[in-house]
Amino acid sequence: MNWLRELGRRIRMLMHRRQFDADLEAEMRLHLEMREQEHLESGMKADDARAVARRRFGNPTYLKEESHIAWGWKWLENLAQDVHYGLRMLGRAPGFTVVAVLTLALGIGADTAIFSVVDGVLLRPLPYQAPDRLVSIAELAPGHRGISVAYANYLDWKAQNESFENLAIYNTEGVVLQGTDGSDRLDAWIVSASFLPTLGVPVALGRSFSEEDERTAARVLVLTEGFWKRRFGGDPAVINRQVTIDSQPFTIIGVLPPYFRAYFGFSTPPEVLMPLAPQYAGHQKIWLTRSNHNGNLAIARLRPGISLERARADLNAIAARLDKQYPDTNAGISVFMQPVIDDIAGDIRPALLILLAAVGAVLLIACANLANLQIARSSSRTSEIAIRMALGARRSRVIRQLLTESVLLGVVGGSLGALLAKWCVSAVVKAGPRDLPRLDGITVNEQVLIFTAGLSLLTGILFGLIPASQASSISTNAALKEAGRTGGLTRSGRRIGNGLVVAEMALSLLLLISAALLIRSFARLRSVDPGFNPEGVLTFRLATPDDRYPDDDRRVHFYEAVLQRLRALPGIDFAGGVTPLPMSGSGWQNDYRLEGQPVPEDKQFPSTEVHFVAPDYFRVMEIALRRGRLLAERDRKGALPVVVINETAARRFWPNQDPIGKRIRTGAPLDLVSSDEKESPWWVVVGVVGDVHQYTLERVSKTDVYFSIRQRVGFLQTFTVRASVPPLTLAEPIRRAIADLDAKVPVFRFESMEQYVSASLDSRRLVLALMGGFAGLATLLAAVGIYGVISYGVTERTHEIGVRMALGASRGDILRMVLAQSARLLTTGVAIGLIASVFATAVLRNQLFGIGPHNPGTHAGVAILLILTALLASYIPAWRATKVAPMVALRYE
């Protein structure tokens, strides 16, 4: 504890250091005076007495200093002194200070903003227990990127695996909550009882699903906190309350904690969690059909110490056994497994890392700029520094002083930058790009601020160190002799300055090329014809309660009534509907078999996209008819089963043949040779329509087969209408028209088709805007940088220019001379940048569309743009050089 008491004494001294100094002073004075008195009394003369006393005492200043140092606060006092001095110096150069602080605020602010996104999306642990042990699981079939999990397979995994602490399966469904005051349409996740235990999320109120619930298929309900607040006003008495969902009584058993978010799995987060057991109990046969991959996803918690690879091998071994056991359904099916964070952020990670690199480059450019400014400035401070060194300041002390100045700038700039970042981040979150996961977690939090603080210090040191060591390496003698003249840069100072500008140019070029490639990709993407005309199309959904619309016939009947009402509304030209809607993120696939083709030996049927439409859908979307006819009113139950296919399907299914009249079978079982019409009829192709981008503008069309809901499925996910007025203005009339038919049917999610198309570009737009902004900023900084260097060079060479002009050089000669200097720097920078781009832009490959990472036209165009900008920046000082009056210049010395 001794050291602690000692520290206490030291701190007390620091608090009272004025008193301390006064005490020491008084004490020493007393000593000297008493000694002097003693000598006087022994008969010395007054002068001698004082001199001897002083000699015996030693150097009081040195001794005071020593006493001071003893207390160990020297460093702090030095720092305070440096800061004080630094602030004074910065205050004396307000122009430089403002430019430096703004540059740093932009640079550090941009870095902070991007880092908060990276932190919120990639780095922060997911709000589940030990999230790094969570894996998401799907199945892999040959030729697919991943398919949903067949329930029967899941049951086998659950029973046989040795890798998981817990394994859960879940699905999503829109359900209707019927109340006395109207119906609400809810997004529910249908989950196994193991779901919440797998995540390690407890309920905040009530209880979670139990194994008992699962066994008895109890109709129980767990609410999310948000839904509980919104629908029940946060009333704790909801526990054990009965509600009616899709005409079935459910008991609310629990409420989830506020931090619960389902970031993984489906794009629509749940409002309530419902047990899977009642659905399974009602339709066991379908659920246990192993070929029925009906949208289920699985999530599992690895046992401690079990690696992802081991777990994957474990499940694949099970899958291989199932393959042998059930070759009809499980042949070739394996398991897809990845960490749950990859499921959430895997797609956006490369783009974020690229942005982080880009923004780092911007900060580097800002640093280079400031270093250059500092070097130029310190050259005018040469004599000040020389005097300080002549007076005995050590070199390290001078460097420390200069570094303090730049770190001060870094800290002030960083603080401003943090504010800037806070503002940017809230703007990004508010814009809410669809593909950016965990948006709600993106904030400028303490961790981010620590990053910013570190970055600010580092930045200050980075841009301060070169100028400081430059400035302090001067020869005192030479500097003092030159002090009368205008300070000039040392040769190495100039070389470093030029090097920094070259580096800035190269980095800016890289950023500009990246931005240009992204812009061109985006433009190509925007000009992609989606195969339909989104302009003027309004979409919405409705949910038909099962009690009044229990089967396809009654549902379709209701849909037709709705469509009829819609067509009657003013402003609506056509009304139709589709399952699933293009660009909405969902898709349905079926295996298929073409007539006349043999059943593949391994029963591996190919698969196609399938769509179910209300006939006018094609007219609403303006999907082009290429051959034959569209689906029509007369194609209903009992009539000839017909389909329309897209051009890709026509080409792939029947190359070089007329597809009209050909027959196709989809849905199980496909291998029936005797045609059991009831199970799986042969569908006759009656028309061919144009290709449509069903998922994204990037992904080309696959084979599409369109059925009429009157003949198959009997469910419309989305209604679509073509409007002759602004689409969204129709929402209210449509709502009223449908309420007229059935007030208990919830109508929701009114969105124009253009919104869907635009949303599919959201994250690309964000990346592009950021990259473009960074490239612009980098170019601006680089232009300022070259302006600074050239303009400083001109000032330095005023004398030389004067001489040249006196000797007969024309203005044009001078202009050329100055511009040539800048052109040398530029071309070097651009050349380096172009070489670097060969390696650097390759990382962009996956972010690009319709253009490669090495596009000579883009590279050259951007390089020329940068050179022009930089030449423009250096033209100003060059032009000023031509205005030098020879006589003034010569007198300037």
Add this chain to the structure above:
Amino acid sequence: MPRGANVHRDEIPPGTLYLLILKTLARLGEMHGYEIANSIQRVSDDVLQVEEGSLYPALQRMLIKGWVTAKWGTTAGNRRARYYRLTSAGRKQLTLEMSQFERVIGAVTRVIEAV
């Protein structure tokens, strides 16, 4: 005063300044800096001479270590002076330094006598 009249004075061996101050304070109780300097000189018959000022940084270090405490008082001549006093930690330190010093001196003596 003619300088030649001075007796030759030896510099204090380094590191023994603490010991001298501690010992002086232990013997004579509360003293201020000037008194300490004088006392060291007197006791050593003017042989040991402190560069008087160096007492003060040493006293500061001893304050930090907690070997001495200081408090302001008045001298016989009615002047304000800072009086130093040994603490119990200081007394312990004195014992320690004494034994160390004796060990060193003893060793040196043995070396010299062996020659």
